Amino acid sequence: MSAVPLVPAGLQLRPATREDLAAIWEIERASFSTPWPKEYLEQQLGEGFVVLERAGQIAGYAVIGIKIPSFFARLEQRTRALFSHTPLPEPPTVAHLLNIAVAPAFRRQGLGRFLLQYALDYAHQLGASRIELEVRTDNSAAIALYRKFGFHVQEIVPNYYSDGADAYLMVKALQPAEAPPHPPEYPDRTA
Numbered sequence: 001m002s003a004v005p006l007v008p009a010g011l012q013l014r015p016a017t018r019e020d021l022a023a024i025w026e027i028e029r030a031s032f033s034t035p036w037p038k039e040y041l042e043q044q045l046g047e048g049f050v051v052l053e054r055a056g057q058i059a060g061y062a063v064i065g066i067k068i069p070s071f072f073a074r075l076e077q078r079t080r081a082l083f084s085h086t087p088l089p090e091p092p093t094v095a096h097l098l099n100i101a102v103a104p105a106f107r108r109q110g111l112g113r114f115l116l117q118y119a120l121d122y123a124h125q126l127g128a129s130r131i132e133l134e135v136r137t138d139n140s141a142a143i144a145l146y147r148k149f150g151f152h153v154q155e156i157v158p159n160y161y162s163d164g165a166d167a168y169l170m171v172k173a174l175q176p177a178e179a180p181p182h183p184p185e186y187p188d189r190t191a
């Protein structure tokens with residue numbers, strides 16, 4: 001199992017709540033040319049949506065999900081198993097880093113690195129064997145961060161963003177986990 005990083009002093013990592021949405025929305029707007037709509041951010045609240053807080057201020061957030069195979073993918077898998085008379089193999093669990101952002105005032109202080117490490121630990125502990133994400137092909141800061149953590153570009157996804165920009169699909173294999181039932185808990189070390 002990978003090591004759980006300590007929350008750096010002065011920071012608190014916790015699940016995002018409805019009360020955080022205004023602050024999250026400010027960071028979202030400042031960070032992306034095609035931000036998620038407020039309503040969409042709200043829909044994502046729940047397990048896998050965490051915020052990093054410093055002195056009562058939201059400094060960043062991450063949203064991690066688990067990809068569920070599509071109906072057609074499952075149908076195809078079942079049909080193949082039926083005709084080959086072999087038992088159904090377990091479909092791999094794939095995690096998806098749906099969003100990650102650090103407020104401009106808090107950038108280049110290691111918070112992006114911390115949030116990404118949290119996302120990897122969370123995905124690993126949910127039993128994911130792989131984690132994927134999309135990133136604008138011109139987002140050199142994020143791409144540098146992901147490469148540092150061992151992600152590689154699998155393919156270009158043309159017109160991925162609503163303004164027509166292309167994305168890289170970046171992936172990283174995760175070590176097999178013993179998949180405990182709960183996501184990692186991080187020690188709260190607020191100063």
Ligand SMILES: CC(C)(COP(=O)(O)OP(=O)(O)OC[C@H]1O[C@@H](n2cnc3c(N)ncnc32)[C@H](O)[C@@H]1OP(=O)(O)O)[C@@H](O)C(=O)NCCC(=O)NCCS
Pocket residue numbers: 031032099100101102103106107108109110111112113114134135136139140141142144145146148
């Ligand atoms: C990408 C982002 C989350 C990085 O957060 P951060 O807190 O500034 O990152 P860190 O301080 O932890 O930096 C970690 C590494 O990322 C890379 N990096 C971060 N910002 C960078 C920049 N402006 N230029 C080049 N590399 C950068 C570096 O490799 C850095 O390591 P180093 O400090 O040893 O050089 C932040 O820039 C951000 O919120 N951007 C807008 C939202 C976004 O693009 N999200 C990604 C969507 S796919």
